[in-house]
Amino acid sequence: MQFVKNHLTPTVKRLNDDPKVAKSPQNKKTLTKVNNSNKQQNLESKFKSKMNELYLQDQDQLCAASLDIVQQNEDRKTMKAMESMKNQLTSYSQEREIMLDEIKKLKEQLNAQPTSEYAKKSLILEKSIEMLRKADLEKSEQLQAKEQNLQELQKQMQAFNESQGFINDLKNQQIEAQKNQAELKNQIQDQIRQINELQKVINEKEYQHTQFIQSQQQQDFNYQQQIQQLQSQINELNNLLSQKSSQISEDFELIKKLEYQIQDLKGKIRVCVRVRPTQRDKIQFQFPDSFNYRKQMNYQTQNQRGVDGRDANKEVQTEFDRVFNTKENQNDIFDEFSPLVGQIFDGYKTLIFAYGQSGSGKTYTQYGNPEAPGVMPRALEYIFSKVEAIQNQVEIWVQFFEIYNDKVFDLLADQTCENLKQSAVERKPFEAPSCKVQIIGETVKLQGLNQVRIHNIEEAMDLVDVSQQRRKTSATVLNDTSSRSHAIFQIHVEQIIKGQTLKGSLTIVDLAGSEQIQNANVDEKRKEESIFINKSLSCLSNVFINIKSGGHVNYRDSTLTKVLQEYFQGNNKVVMVVCLNEDAGCYQETLNSMNFAQRVRGVSINRK
Numbered sequence: 001m002q003f004v005k006n007h008l009t010p011t012v013k014r015l016n017d018d019p020k021v022a023k024s025p026q027n028k029k030t031l032t033k034v035n036n037s038n039k040q041q042n043l044e045s046k047f048k049s050k051m052n053e054l055y056l057q058d059q060d061q062l063c064a065a066s067l068d069i070v071q072q073n074e075d076r077k078t079m080k081a082m083e084s085m086k087n088q089l090t091s092y093s094q095e096r097e098i099m100l101d102e103i104k105k106l107k108e109q110l111n112a113q114p115t116s117e118y119a120k121k122s123l124i125l126e127k128s129i130e131m132l133r134k135a136d137l138e139k140s141e142q143l144q145a146k147e148q149n150l151q152e153l154q155k156q157m158q159a160f161n162e163s164q165g166f167i168n169d170l171k172n173q174q175i176e177a178q179k180n181q182a183e184l185k186n187q188i189q190d191q192i193r194q195i196n197e198l199q200k201v202i203n204e205k206e207y208q209h210t211q212f213i214q215s216q217q218q219q220d221f222n223y224q225q226q227i228q229q230l231q232s233q234i235n236e237l238n239n240l241l242s243q244k245s246s247q248i249s250e251d252f253e254l255i256k257k258l259e260y261q262i263q264d265l266k267g268k269i270r271v272c273v274r275v276r277p278t279q280r281d282k283i284q285f286q287f288p289d290s291f292n293y294r295k296q297m298n299y300q301t302q303n304q305r306g307v308d309g310r311d312a313n314k315e316v317q318t319e320f321d322r323v324f325n326t327k328e329n330q331n332d333i334f335d336e337f338s339p340l341v342g343q344i345f346d347g348y349k350t351l352i353f354a355y356g357q358s359g360s361g362k363t364y365t366q367y368g369n370p371e372a373p374g375v376m377p378r379a380l381e382y383i384f385s386k387v388e389a390i391q392n393q394v395e396i397w398v399q400f401f402e403i404y405n406d407k408v409f410d411l412l413a414d415q416t417c418e419n420l421k422q423s424a425v426e427r428k429p430f431e432a433p434s435c436k437v438q439i440i441g442e443t444v445k446l447q448g449l450n451q452v453r454i455h456n457i458e459e460a461m462d463l464v465d466v467s468q469q470r471r472k473t474s475a476t477v478l479n480d481t482s483s484r485s486h487a488i489f490q491i492h493v494e495q496i497i498k499g500q501t502l503k504g505s506l507t508i509v510d511l512a513g514s515e516q517i518q519n520a521n522v523d524e525k526r527k528e529e530s531i532f533i534n535k536s537l538s539c540l541s542n543v544f545i546n547i548k549s550g551g552h553v554n555y556r557d558s559t560l561t562k563v564l565q566e567y568f569q570g571n572n573k574v575v576m577v578v579c580l581n582e583d584a585g586c587y588q589e590t591l592n593s594m595n596f597a598q599r600v601r602g603v604s605i606n607r608k
């Protein structure tokens with residue numbers, strides 16, 4: 001452009017300024033050419049200035065647009081800037097096209113007037129145009145480059161927009177997180193408030209607890225003082241108690257001595273009578289309420305001969321060691337005998353017989369039933385209560401056997417305390433094995449007789465069941481009714497005292513029925529049974545009578561007296577309970593029993 005300016009401008013100026021040149025035809029032609037040349041120069045300068053203007057505008061606007069894009073980062077504005085730039089470029093190209101056309105026309109005009117100078121100038125002009133074109137090409141390349149930059153910028157804008165979306169998401173998340181944080185803050189504040197309230201409650205409780213502990217400590221202190229006072233009182237009482245207990249043990253010893261004296265005074269052989277009640281016609285027994293209360297029993301003979309064979313319808317007075325009337329129960333019976341049971345712990349032996357006709361209450365008295373337990377279960381209970389109370393090592397053993405036709409049969413054969421319960425439910429007939437009676441010097445031994453150790457009252461009661469059951473089942477094997485045999489239950493108490501064994505025992509005998517067999521038609525078996533029963537009961541009464549009278553006592557004539565002889569010796573005690581039936585139908589047998597009772601007691605009957 002500068003080149004065009006430098007070469008064209010002086011020529012045109014010179015031609016216009018010279019008036020001579022302008023007036024001649026040659027000159028006119030020349031002047032026309034000069035005017036054309038000036039026009040061309042004007043156009044060129046116009047073109048040049050326009051190009052510069054556009055170029056500068058273009059540069060400034062591009063920069064401004066870029067800055068605007070970079071600074072504002074707003075898509076819309078960028079797009080607008082780009083739009084206007086494009087528009088400008090388009091208009092610039094259009095203008096350029098127009099200018100090129102004009103230049104082309106000028107060139108054609110110039111070519112139509114060939115002069116050497118003009119040709120030269122035209123050549124120069126062409127070169128200028130060529131340069132212009134080159135510049136134009138460069139310009140368009142620059143524009144292309146800028147366009148590429150612009151596209152690059154657009155891409156960046158797009159990326160930026162995308163990242164803006166991501167940032168917006170992040171911002172939303174941040175807002176959400178801020179919300180959550182605010183909620184959390186609220187929750188935490190709530191919790192802190194609750195914790196504060198709780199802390200208040202805890203403080204209150206702690207205060208109460210402290211108060212409570214203080215009051216407790218005060219109470220404890222008071223209690224301690226009371227305890228100390230009580231302790232000293234207890235000590236005093238203990239001293240008093242030990243004094244009293246030594247006094248009591250002395251008293252106890254005294255009582256025991258007196259008890260023994262009473263028992264001795266009652267006699268080592270006692271005969272008691274028990275009358276069982278009946279709902280039918282009764283023998284008129286009277287039990288006088290007198291000095292001899294519980295010892296006397298009177299009755300009226302009933303148009304029959306009295307027991308001494310004298311007049312009938314007389315009032316007969318009898319006296320025994322104890323009379324149990326029809327109203328006295330099982331408890332009254334055991335109360336009478338319990339001191340004798342207690343003596344077995346001092347090494348004594350006690351023997352309690354029940355004598356009487358069949359149905360007079362022998363078994364009821366000795367064994368009883370679950371509702372009204374008799375002497376045997378009560379004695380076991382009593383013995384075990386004593387075992388618990390004493391410190392000594394104690395063993396309790398039991399034996400149970402029957403004497404039938406003078407032979408001994410073991411009712412506890414094969415029995416142990418372990419199989420007691422099972423035996424109690426057995427219902428099959430039990431065949432008791434016989435045992436041989438062996439006499440070595442003064443001692444009598446029953447060979448093979450089993451002895452069962454029992455440890456507590458439960459086992460003792462199981463044993464009562466077994467013995468009752470076995471006696472019943474055995475009766476069906478040995479004899480028709482149990483009253484045909486003597487049933488003997490023995491309880492042995494063995495104590496270890498200071499290394500010494502102290503043995504005591506209680507024997508409970510349910511004798512065979514004492515009734516006489518009147519009927520001559522009874523079978524041989526019954527007759528034989530009767531002979532053995534009569535013989536053994538007669539031997540027993542002789543033993544009683546001879547002991548009372550101080551005569552010679554023969555135990556060897558019957559197995560019954562043989563096996564029980566040790567009970568009649570020394571300080572041992574023997575009790576005969578004669579059971580009577582007040583039923584008028586049993587009158588004769590009752591008289592016979594009373595006769596037996598009187599004989600063994602050694603007191604004659606008084607008659608009025």
Ligand SMILES: Nc1ncnc2c1ncn2[C@@H]1O[C@H](COP(=O)(O)OP(=O)(O)OP(=O)(O)O)[C@@H](O)[C@H]1O
Pocket residue numbers: 275276277356357358359360361362363364365481482483512513579
């Ligand atoms: N004192 C009494 N009070 C109430 N009932 C009694 C009394 N004595 C006996 N009995 C009842 O009389 C019935 C016969 O008694 P028990 O079996 O004891 O007679 P027993 O003399 O043993 O006869 P047996 O010699 O035939 O065995 C039984 O039902 C028993 O319950």
